[in-house]
Amino acid sequence: MHYTSQDIKAMNRVNRIKVINSVTGIKSANLIGTVSNTGETNVAVFSSIVHLGSNPALLGFILRPTAEIPRHTYSNINENGCYTINHVHPGFTDKAHYTSAKFDKKISEFDRCGLSEEYIADFKAPFVRESQFKMGMQFKEAINIKLNGTILVIGEIEHLIIPETAFVNDDIDLEQTNSVGISGLNSYYELKKIARYPYARVTEAPDF
């Protein structure tokens, strides 16, 4: 099947959103935890977290246009610069998924979706206790993407909490950490490791 840009524009809105949200392939499944300066906590599932660099350790995520609906995650980050990123595991994909419903700001998705807040010393934002692999982030910069009104939110990893089982042969193994992936807006996947290769050097490339 071959769709041109005209075909994509002609799709009905819901189908277009479903299809175009799936075409990048698998996406990471993470919960972002925040708190307002008046103490209202928020947690929301994101599939757009992207590695930007390792030194400093910078991650980005894409925020839909803030004009569309209130973005509690972003307003909390703007208030105190602090957020957490927490891997989703198979045991709570349902709870993670429903954090994307547009609950009122007064309702904490932690309470409503059955997830538990967890705090560490000297870090304001709530972690997700059910997650075994999580990060405390310091906001660094928000870049407006004028083409469509989205925002690339960039932060640095201040705290990295990983399970002991994460390391297999000196590498983090996402099958062992029971991390999951997302496609589109609604589907969740388990991961099965199928191959690991050495760093690709020109002189060591096999004959294909």
Add this chain to the structure above:
Amino acid sequence: MHYTSQDIKAMNRVNRIKVINSVTGIKSANLIGTVSNTGETNVAVFSSIVHLGSNPALLGFILRPTAEIPRHTYSNINENGCYTINHVHPGFTDKAHYTSAKFDKKISEFDRCGLSEEYIADFKAPFVRESQFKMGMQFKEAINIKLNGTILVIGEIEHLIIPETAFVNDDIDLEQTNSVGISGLNSYYELKKIARYPYARVTEAPDF
């Protein structure tokens, strides 16, 4: 295990790159195909492709600092504005992986890594024939991320080529399309669908 930002800075470079490239969770595995205006083709594996919006259908990817090493993908995109994004499948993760070696610009990774060029009418950049799920992209904008010298390259989908088997119950199913994921720099994963939920409405959220 708990690493602070100081611990991360104190890691040796190779370990830090391995760890921090894995912390976002699973990443998509795609090959980007390009051609220079003098006809030299290039294909390279990327794990940073991110959905930016569906209307217009915009995808981004992150490019490491161009000062470090020559970036043939980016120079080709700058020459003619045209590139392809092609899903990696389990049968050629090895070939996809070795496209990341720093081959000379005169050497096409298509030839050296055993991948096949494929062209469609009125579109200059090469697709990867072995990939069943692929897109022809029109370059739109490059955004410099000053924090670390990386670049967010944004393009619009002009052509979307999907296998007939992609749609399961009206949704794209990445297990059916045999798409794979990447963690860190070296590990490849198959996907097993475990759950699909409806669009999350406040009024339909279960009691958790």
